[in-house]
Amino acid sequence: MSAIAPMVPDARGRYGRYGGRYVPETLMAPLEELERAYAAARADSSFQAELDSLLHNFAGRPTPLQFAERLSAYLGGPRIYIKREDLLHTGAHKINNALGQGLLVTRMGKKRIIAETGAGQHGVATATVAAKFGLTCTVYMGTEDMERQRLNVFRMRLLGAEVVGVDSGSRTLKDAINEAMRDWVTNVESSHYLLGSVLGAHPYPQIVRDFQKVIGEEARAQIAQAEGRLPDTLIACVGGGSNAIGLFHAFLPDASVRMIGVEAGGRGTTLGEHAARLAAASGFSGARPGVLQGTYTYVLQNFDGQIATTHSVSAGLDYPGVGPEHAWLAEQGRAEYCAVSDAEAVEAARTLARLEGIIPALESAHALAEVIRRAPRMKKDELVILNLSGRGDKDMDILSRYV
Amino acid sequence: MSENFATWQSALAVQPAGRIARRFRALAEAGEMGLVAYITAGDPSLAATEKIVLAAAEAGADVIELGVPFSDPVADGPTIQRASDRALRSGTTLAGVIELVRRIRANSEVPLVLFSYFNPILQMGLEKFAAAAAAAGADGVLATDLTLEEAVEYRAALQAHGLDTIFLAAPTSTDARLAQIGAASSGFLYVISRAGVTGEREALPADLPALIRRARKFTSLPIAVGFGISLPTHVTVLGGIADAAVVGSALMAEVEKAASTDEAAAAVAERIRVLKSAARTGVSRRSSEAS
Numbered sequence: 056m057s058a059i060a061p062m063v064p065d066a067r068g069r070y071g072r073y074g075g076r077y078v079p080e081t082l083m084a085p086l087e088e089l090e091r092a093y094a095a096a097r098a099d100s101s102f103q104a105e106l107d108s109l110l111h112n113f114a115g116r117p118t119p120l121q122f123a124e125r126l127s128a129y130l131g132g133p134r135i136y137i138k139r140e141d142l143l144h145t146g147a148h149k150i151n152n153a154l155g156q157g158l159l160v161t162r163m164g165k166k167r168i169i170a171e172t173g174a175g176q177h178g179v180a181t182a183t184v185a186a187k188f189g190l191t192c193t194v195y196m197g198t199e200d201m202e203r204q205r206l207n208v209f210r211m212r213l214l215g216a217e218v219v220g221v222d223s224g225s226r227t228l229k230d231a232i233n234e235a236m237r238d239w240v241t242n243v244e245s246s247h248y249l250l251g252s253v254l255g256a257h258p259y260p261q262i263v264r265d266f267q268k269v270i271g272e273e274a275r276a277q278i279a280q281a282e283g284r285l286p287d288t289l290i291a292c293v294g295g296g297s298n299a300i301g302l303f304h305a306f307l308p309d310a311s312v313r314m315i316g317v318e319a320g321g322r323g324t325t326l327g328e329h330a331a332r333l334a335a336a337s338g339f340s341g342a343r344p345g346v347l348q349g350t351y352t353y354v355l356q357n358f359d360g361q362i363a364t365t366h367s368v369s370a371g372l373d374y375p376g377v378g379p380e381h382a383w384l385a386e387q388g389r390a391e392y393c394a395v396s397d398a399e400a401v402e403a404a405r406t407l408a409r410l411e412g413i414i415p416a417l418e419s420a421h422a423l424a425e426v427i428r429r430a431p432r433m434k435k436d437e438l439v440i441l442n443l444s445g446r447g448d449k450d451m452d453i454l455s456r457y458v
Numbered sequence: 459m460s461e462n463f464a465t466w467q468s469a470l471a472v473q474p475a476g477r478i479a480r481r482f483r484a485l486a487e488a489g490e491m492g493l494v495a496y497i498t499a500g501d502p503s504l505a506a507t508e509k510i511v512l513a514a515a516e517a518g519a520d521v522i523e524l525g526v527p528f529s530d531p532v533a534d535g536p537t538i539q540r541a542s543d544r545a546l547r548s549g550t551t552l553a554g555v556i557e558l559v560r561r562i563r564a565n566s567e568v569p570l571v572l573f574s575y576f577n578p579i580l581q582m583g584l585e586k587f588a589a590a591a592a593a594a595g596a597d598g599v600l601a602t603d604l605t606l607e608e609a610v611e612y613r614a615a616l617q618a619h620g621l622d623t624i625f626l627a628a629p630t631s632t633d634a635r636l637a638q639i640g641a642a643s644s645g646f647l648y649v650i651s652r653a654g655v656t657g658e659r660e661a662l663p664a665d666l667p668a669l670i671r672r673a674r675k676f677t678s679l680p681i682a683v684g685f686g687i688s689l690p691t692h693v694t695v696l697g698g699i700a701d702a703a704v705v706g707s708a709l710m711a712e713v714e715k716a717a718s719t720d721e722a723a724a725a726v727a728e729r730i731r732v733l734k735s736a737a738r739t740g741v742s743r744r745s746s747e748a749s
């Protein structure tokens with residue numbers, strides 16, 4: 056395991072060979088505009104100050120790093136700390152990025168934002184930010200996801216956003232992104248695409264990572280305070296990979312810290328039954344480097360380069376591509392990636408509810424399931440930080456069907 | 459004299475006169491605007507596409523763009539999305555489309571451009587793709603979601619096999635980008651009429667002539683204009699300012715409606731005859747205005 060300085064991406068938006076910018080020509084100008092606006096904002100201390108204030112007063116940062124006493128005792132192995140992103144306003148880490156980009160949009164002078172959403176958490180966060188900043192907001196969501204995350208559809212509409220159902224492909228996150236990109240390419244002058252994960256063309260993976268890295272920065276200070284040392288293991292679920300990179304980033308130079316990304320193993324290892332892009336070592340088939348929705352990364356696809364459909368009980372992990380920085384971290388061996396099944400995730404959600412009084416989002420439950428699976432092989436004094444990316448209210452329908 | 463000869467020779471080396479260049483030269487000599495027809499390959503089958511393409515060429519299409527269907531066509535509107543969907547359901551692959559090029563080439567000299575998203579090309583392998591496409595008789599390639607910045611190896615592979623590299627220029631492209639796009643393109647420059655996805659529209663944007671004039675400053679290549687062109691009046695508007703009009707969704711809407719391959723081929727051919735006739739009169743009207 057090697058430590059690497061987080062010197063990525065390079066000027067072309069590359070993380071090693073991954074990343075880049077693969078878009079219709081019409082989108083090059085707005086991407087360059089966004090890159091310039093973001094560089095200017097980063098250089099302006101008033102931008103960070105304003106964002107910090109919003110994160111604190113509106114979103115509720117810092118989030119606690121809570122010692123999970125009963126869970127740790129139950130597993131009889133590692134000391135588990137939970138980073139409570141579920142306590143944020145709107146109920147998931149997605150608000151960190153939505154506030155950051157929302158503030159950027161007001162500086163760019165655009166009055167309309169477009170977003171995609173899978174689980175609905177990014178859609179709710181974006182709708183919230185739009186309401187707060189007085190922007191109009193259109194959210195694209197696959198009709199399959201609208202069905203299984205109905206509560207969030209209602210929340211977005213209550214917040215004044217227009218929610219547009221997408222009925223193509225697998226009617227999930229990938230298809231919502233296609234439709235959001237089509238809207239953006241048509242309305243480039245007036246609209247900003249507020250992408251919700253470390254996906255898409257450069258500079259999105261960098262911008263979203265930068266707005267999420269506060270998770271790891273806080274956790275690093277909090278664990279030092281609580282335990283007087285670095286953690287041994289970080290663990291987070293990976294849809295596009297924003298909550299995971301948000302936790303990992305501050306620890307990248309710490310060679311002793313092991314990082315584990317957990318993907319959706321769905322209901323089987325054959326292509327179409329899962330959303331495991333980097334966990335091929337566990338037998339999941341169909342992932343190869345390719346280009347999807349603006350970036351070069353590991354993509355679930357068939358032999359001819361057609362993108363595969365995916366399955367997960369968790370809408371937020373149900374996507375055939377993965378953030379390019381994760382592809383690079385996997386290739387470097389700096390982070391490892393595995394997958395847990397639908398059933399394991401649901402079981403983990405129940406366990407956390409009963410032992411800690413926290414109902415996690417099904418996405419976050421995937422990370423927890425991996426902790427449970429590994430605990431017997433971990434040392435008693437091993438320090439684990441689990442990123443609890445969101446709360447489970449949105450998943451009551453699904454959970455009630457299983458429980 | 460010898461200097462002239464050298465210049466002429468190097469010009470030839472840079473731009474081998476392929477079918478596309480020859481067709482545009484012939485159009486210029488005849489004082490006609492060209493018509494480029496986009497057809498999604500494999501909708502509803504590759505055998506049907508073969509008939510439709512031959513009928514389109516027969517009816518006066520100057521260049522055919524064969525659309526390679528893709529699962530996630532982000533640059534396309536509903537009509538071509540549905541066409542791609544049907545083509546994928548009929549089992550169409552990039553290899554199958556290249557084989558279709560070979561069959562069309564056996565019966566026609568119409569210039570053929572492969573119009574694809576990048577991932578299928580990347581998965582086949584750039585070199586393997588370029589060699590196969592050239593051997594089958596394709597003349598050029600346009601990859602919708604491949605910008606210049608990411609196209610270095612792609613251009614080298616295509617050029618090595620004598621294929622034209624056609625890039626898109628958009629209303630949002632800066633002058634600096636237009637210059638680079640012009641320099642990297644061969645065959646023709648494809649100017650997108652408006653920011654947006656493919657699909658039929660009522661009217662062309664008012665600032666389109668200015669965009670075409672701006673693009674002209676940076677290239678001597680013929681300029682084809684596409685996105686939103688379906689009616690003879692659209693083509694007439696382009697008369698004298700563009701070298702060709704591209705029609706796509708309007709043709710695929712005919713294919714979608716048709717009850718049989720023969721009906722689809724006939725309907726596409728009729729559309730092309732009408733548009734091509736507007737392309738001819740459009741230019742002559744401009745010439746008479748100019749004189």
Ligand SMILES: Cc1ncc(COP(=O)(O)O)c(C=O)c1O
Pocket residue numbers: 147148149173174175176177251252253292293294295296297298299370371372416418419444445446
């Ligand atoms: C609670 C929660 N966690 C995780 C994810 C997955 O996204 P990412 O991998 O970008 O963190 C989502 C996405 O919707 C989510 O809602």
